[in-house]
Amino acid sequence: MKLVYEKSQPGRRASSLPRYDLPAAEVPEELRRAEAPRLPELAEPELVRHFTELSTRTFGIDTGFYPLGSCTMKHNPRVNERVVALPGFRDLHPHQEEEASQGALELMWRLQGILAEIAGLEAVSLQPAAGSQGELTGLMLMRAYFADRGEERDTVITADTAHGTNPASVTMAGYRLQKVETDVRGNLDLDDLRVKVNERTAGLMLTNPSTLGLFDEHIAEVAGIFHAAGALLYYDGANLNAVCGISRPGDMGFEIVHFNLHKTFSQPHGGGGPGGGPVAVRASLEPYLPVPAVVREGETFRLDYDRPRSIGKVRGFCGPFGVFVRAYAYIRSYGPDLRRMSETAVLNANYLLARLREAYELPFDRLCMHEFVLSARGLKREHGVSALDVAKRLMDYGFHPPTIYFPLVVPEALMIEPTETETKETLDAFVEAMLAIAREAAEQPALLKEAPHGRPVGRLDEVKAARRAIVRFGFEQHPDLSQESGEPRSLEAQKGA
Amino acid sequence: MGLSSLSLTERDSRAMLEAIGVASVDELFADIPEALRLDRPLALEPALSEPELVAHLEELASRNVHTGAELSFLGAGMYDHYVPAVVDAILARGEFLTAYTPYQPELSQGVLQAIFEYQTAICELTGMDVSNASGYDGTAVAADACYVAKHVTGLSKVVVTEATSPQVRQVVKTYAPGFGLEVVEVPHRGGATDPDELRAAAEGAACAIFQQPNAFGCLEPAPQLAAAANDAGALAIAHVDPVSLGVLEAPGRYGCALAIGEGQGAGNALSYGGPHYGFLAAKAEYTRRLPGRIIGETTDASGARGYVLTLQTREQHIRREKATSNITTNQTLLAIAGLVHLSWLGPQGLREVGETCMALSAYAKERLTERGLDLVFPEQATFKEFAVSVGRSGREAIRAARRQGVHPGYALGRDYPGLEEALLVAVTEKRTPADIDRLAEVLGG
Numbered sequence: 049m050k051l052v053y054e055k056s057q058p059g060r061r062a063s064s065l066p067r068y069d070l071p072a073a074e075v076p077e078e079l080r081r082a083e084a085p086r087l088p089e090l091a092e093p094e095l096v097r098h099f100t101e102l103s104t105r106t107f108g109i110d111t112g113f114y115p116l117g118s119c120t121m122k123h124n125p126r127v128n129e130r131v132v133a134l135p136g137f138r139d140l141h142p143h144q145e146e147e148a149s150q151g152a153l154e155l156m157w158r159l160q161g162i163l164a165e166i167a168g169l170e171a172v173s174l175q176p177a178a179g180s181q182g183e184l185t186g187l188m189l190m191r192a193y194f195a196d197r198g199e200e201r202d203t204v205i206t207a208d209t210a211h212g213t214n215p216a217s218v219t220m221a222g223y224r225l226q227k228v229e230t231d232v233r234g235n236l237d238l239d240d241l242r243v244k245v246n247e248r249t250a251g252l253m254l255t256n257p258s259t260l261g262l263f264d265e266h267i268a269e270v271a272g273i274f275h276a277a278g279a280l281l282y283y284d285g286a287n288l289n290a291v292c293g294i295s296r297p298g299d300m301g302f303e304i305v306h307f308n309l310h311k312t313f314s315q316p317h318g319g320g321g322p323g324g325g326p327v328a329v330r331a332s333l334e335p336y337l338p339v340p341a342v343v344r345e346g347e348t349f350r351l352d353y354d355r356p357r358s359i360g361k362v363r364g365f366c367g368p369f370g371v372f373v374r375a376y377a378y379i380r381s382y383g384p385d386l387r388r389m390s391e392t393a394v395l396n397a398n399y400l401l402a403r404l405r406e407a408y409e410l411p412f413d414r415l416c417m418h419e420f421v422l423s424a425r426g427l428k429r430e431h432g433v434s435a436l437d438v439a440k441r442l443m444d445y446g447f448h449p450p451t452i453y454f455p456l457v458v459p460e461a462l463m464i465e466p467t468e469t470e471t472k473e474t475l476d477a478f479v480e481a482m483l484a485i486a487r488e489a490a491e492q493p494a495l496l497k498e499a500p501h502g503r504p505v506g507r508l509d510e511v512k513a514a515r516r517a518i519v520r521f522g523f524e525q526h527p528d529l530s531q532e533s534g535e536p537r538s539l540e541a542q543k544g545a
Numbered sequence: 546m547g548l549s550s551l552s553l554t555e556r557d558s559r560a561m562l563e564a565i566g567v568a569s570v571d572e573l574f575a576d577i578p579e580a581l582r583l584d585r586p587l588a589l590e591p592a593l594s595e596p597e598l599v600a601h602l603e604e605l606a607s608r609n610v611h612t613g614a615e616l617s618f619l620g621a622g623m624y625d626h627y628v629p630a631v632v633d634a635i636l637a638r639g640e641f642l643t644a645y646t647p648y649q650p651e652l653s654q655g656v657l658q659a660i661f662e663y664q665t666a667i668c669e670l671t672g673m674d675v676s677n678a679s680g681y682d683g684t685a686v687a688a689d690a691c692y693v694a695k696h697v698t699g700l701s702k703v704v705v706t707e708a709t710s711p712q713v714r715q716v717v718k719t720y721a722p723g724f725g726l727e728v729v730e731v732p733h734r735g736g737a738t739d740p741d742e743l744r745a746a747a748e749g750a751a752c753a754i755f756q757q758p759n760a761f762g763c764l765e766p767a768p769q770l771a772a773a774a775n776d777a778g779a780l781a782i783a784h785v786d787p788v789s790l791g792v793l794e795a796p797g798r799y800g801c802a803l804a805i806g807e808g809q810g811a812g813n814a815l816s817y818g819g820p821h822y823g824f825l826a827a828k829a830e831y832t833r834r835l836p837g838r839i840i841g842e843t844t845d846a847s848g849a850r851g852y853v854l855t856l857q858t859r860e861q862h863i864r865r866e867k868a869t870s871n872i873t874t875n876q877t878l879l880a881i882a883g884l885v886h887l888s889w890l891g892p893q894g895l896r897e898v899g900e901t902c903m904a905l906s907a908y909a910k911e912r913l914t915e916r917g918l919d920l921v922f923p924e925q926a927t928f929k930e931f932a933v934s935v936g937r938s939g940r941e942a943i944r945a946a947r948r949q950g951v952h953p954g955y956a957l958g959r960d961y962p963g964l965e966e967a968l969l970v971a972v973t974e975k976r977t978p979a980d981i982d983r984l985a986e987v988l989g990g
Contacts, residue, residue: 051658051661051662051665061890061891061893062629062888063889063891063897065894065898065974066901066974066977067897068904068908068977070905071904072904073900073903073906075793079767079794080792081790081791082794084893084896085666085669085790085791085892086669087669087670087887087888087890088662089893090891092889095889096634096635099631099635100638102656104640104655105654105658106640106641106644106653106654106655107653108639108641108643110639110642111639114645116645116648119646122550124642125550127595127599129642130599131598131603131606134603134606135606135614136603136606136607136611137606137611137817138611138814138815138816139815140609140610140611140816141612142815142818144619145944145947150609151604151605151607151608151609152609152817154608162589165587165588165589166587177681177682177819177876178681178875179873179874180861180873180874181681181685181872184720184723184871211873212865212868213861213873215868216861216871218866220720220870222725263574263577267581268578268581291577293586294582294583295582295583299583308874316642316878317644317645317646318876319645319646319656319660319877320644320645320646320647320656320678320679320875320876320877321679321820321878322820322874322875322876322879323874360715360719361684361712361719362716362719362720363681363685363819364622364682364684364713364716364807365712365817365819366817366818367819368818368819368820370819371820377602382589383592384586385547386589388548388551389551391570392551392553395561395562395565395573396561398567402565414576415565415573415575439649443649472553472554472557503651504654504849504851505650506847507846508843508844508845508851508853509846510843510853510855512843513841513843514841514855514858516841516843517675517856518841518842518843519661519664519675519676519855519856520661520664520668520674520676521661529844529848530844530848530849535846536843536845536846
């Protein structure tokens with residue numbers, strides 16, 4: 049389909065704007081725009097049709113089942129969209145006086161308390177914009193904490209199953225990375241850990257349950273090893289959907305936790321964002337949290353900037369407030385029954401696992417938590433069919449594929465997270481599709497290799513995309529890539545987050 | 546919602562537990578050591594039904610005074626621009642709202658193409674060759690830009706003008722220790738930055754960041770600042786207001802290596818400071834150093850055009866600890882809102898918004914000075930915002946004016962010692978000459 053720029057005609061416009069009978073104010077000549085930006089020129093009907101057509105070429109949770117492992121693609125309750133659009137939230141200026149923002153401040157203060165209770169920790173900053181920024185914030189807190197104590201620690205340990213964000217955050221925070229291996233049960237390898245943790249270790253970053261969907265059975269011992277060395281434990285909350293109200297990171301021994309409000313607490317993922325990455329900490333780390341803190345004094349709420357040991361600010365204002373409104377509304381709609389959310393997510397995942405384990409390889413033979421990882425290694429060995437082929441064929445059955453090729457420790461990985469909001473009928477239909485695909489792999493492998501069928505495009509040449517790097521429309525100079533021959537090649541590297 | 550978003554019946558659960566081979570849901574959690582399980586319900590307030598929830602949130606919202614409830618001239622980084630109805634309509638499309646990062650291009654051509662169109666719009670506005678798919682906000686993209694500059698130049702000093710938004714500077718300083726960066730600030734002289742001072746500070750620096758229009762609303766001598774940074778061998782980085790770029794020159798046309806900014810004014814409601822989007826665009830030679838998602842054009846086997854996440858070898862999921870950034874979730878939906886808003890405006894509309902803001906703010910300056918108030922930086926040209934001295938504490942003036950239903954602006958003394966009597970007044974196209982008359986009446990006494 050055409051780009052919006054290719055539908056433009058000079059002289060068309062969708063906007064109508066106020067004009068006042070005032071003298072024009074001139075921009076000094078040396079600062080004046082010489083050539084107008086080539087923005088789209090369409091009347092409103094075509095504008096609406098264009099973006100509506102784009103939306104129909106996009107698969108969301110509203111479209112169908114979206115078991116993208118590690119991303120917690122659950123239903124997004126529409127009441128949250130209603131309340132976030134209340135003018136008192138939507139049109140509130142972040143510099144509004146505190147006495148005229150009491151509702152917003154109270155909502156944030158309440159959400160802080162709720163998240164602290166879920167984490168089993170004492171203090172919360174809502175500020176980070178997403179999980180990755182929460183990670184970086186957590187590592188900055190570690191740095192500030194040890195600097196205050198005069199301790200020089202330069203290494204942070206992550207699991208070999210970790211999301212790529214963990215090692216990337218470690219580097220951005222100025223720490224050296226050390227990796228710990230996974231044992232045969234899918235837990236952290238305690239022997240490897242004992243060798244690597246020492247007085248240079250600032251801390252551990254861990255997702256628990258891990259990206260394998262397994263709860264680390266030795267988490268208490270792990271915490272003991274780090275604490276004995278004076279190091280801190282950081283909990284990556286990407287998989288918190290498994291354990292809300294069941295087991296709390298603070299009780300497991302973690303000092304710092306980040307939440308993904310877009311995963312666990314249903315902020316819509318928006319095609320890639322926005323998210324929210326609040327951080328909860330033990331009281332000993334509270335002085336270092338970003339400013340401002342939202343505090344309560346008697347019956348009023350205010351922003352406290354007077355935190356001399358704070359790391360500073362990681363984002364503007366108080367953070368992504370609209371995300372807080374939705375997360376708060378979501379949690380209030382469950383109350384203490386939030387536990388049922390996690391229980392159902394874990395039940396759904398184990399049901400899928402039980403029904404798929406015969407047709408696909410299961411690298412770690414345990415009950416899973418909210419997600420699990422299968423391997424298409426057997427299909428590849430026997431029929432030359434890859435995890436990517438399975439993923440593409442699932443589209444023909446009307447499902448969004450799982451996360452593939454992650455975690456890296458499992459070859460041909462298929463990482464499946466159904467979430468709690470699916471019916472048994474949907475789960476059964478997905479199982480039937482996966483079983484049918486396993487049969488097709490043996491009988492008609494070409495059907496998988498040529499999948500998907502009937503989509504707006506077939507498999508796209510990612511290698512060409514990276515080599516040519518056409519990353520904007522070029523107007524008159526826009527190249528025509530269709531004449532460049534060659535079979536599409538994939539980086540086989542789409543991974544969840 | 547809450548429990549009502551769960552669909553399993555008793556009968557479903559029993560059948561599923563049987564298929565799994567366990568007797569109860571509790572058994573599914575056997576791997577969690579007993580001592581680490583919470584032995585009580587979460588101490589949360591009781592669940593609210595949907596009508597109760599709406600009523601509760603309406604009550605909270607009612608205690609916020611929003612821009613529809615008083616006459617507001619607040620800006621200082623977030624602006625009350627008009628967001629057209631088509632933005633709401635497109636953002637309500639469930640497919641955009643409930644999709645995630647387009648890892649599977651065959652199911653995501655719509656959102657991928659929309660981001661490609663967004664990248665094009667940002668490149669057009671800024672005069673750059675490449676834009677990422679969005680950053681967190683206008684502050685975080687400044688830290689991102691410093692990380693790019695450090696890796697491009699191998700240098701560890703960054704220069705930021707004091708007339709750059711205080712929050713942007715604070716975020717850069719927060720990130721700096723982890724990045725191994727030293728941050729140097731260049732003071733303003735009468736509301737704008739002196740190119741010679743910037744040049745001197747930028748010697749041996751990775752980059753120099755300035756803001757146009759700056760944190761006082763004044764227009765910087767941007768081409769000279771970029772030239773000064775370039776003379777010193779530092780990357781010139783302009784932090785710009787997208788709404789100004791219909792009338793102000795594009796940073797790519799006056800020597801900047803990168804252009805960054807806060808996107809809120811294009812397409813996003815104020816929302817008490819977020820979520821919004823930050824944009825980050827660059828000249829082509831920096832493409833492979835950029836942080837975040839980038840969408841590229843390619844073809845399938847039949848030669849059909851399509852869009853994919855590209856240049857992924859920069860990113861954390863491939864490059865891990867050697868990635869150009871840790872960013873994963875970005876601000877796609879808000880960036881699409883920006884694209885829809887900019888498409889609604891078109892080039893002509895964007896210029897008109899800029900001209901209207903300028904004409905209204907010029908009128909506001911005139912009316913306020915007629916009332917005996919002094920402009921803080923009378924020599925400087927401005928865009929939609931300007932600083933005025935109210936002859937007493939700015940914070941007191943705000944309190945007094947609000948009692949009359951007018952929020953007159955931002956108290957600059959919160960960030961700039963010596964400007965305790967200054968208010969930063971922002972005038973968007975939503976204000977009218979009559980609104981401004983009212984402001985003058987209230988502030989002028």
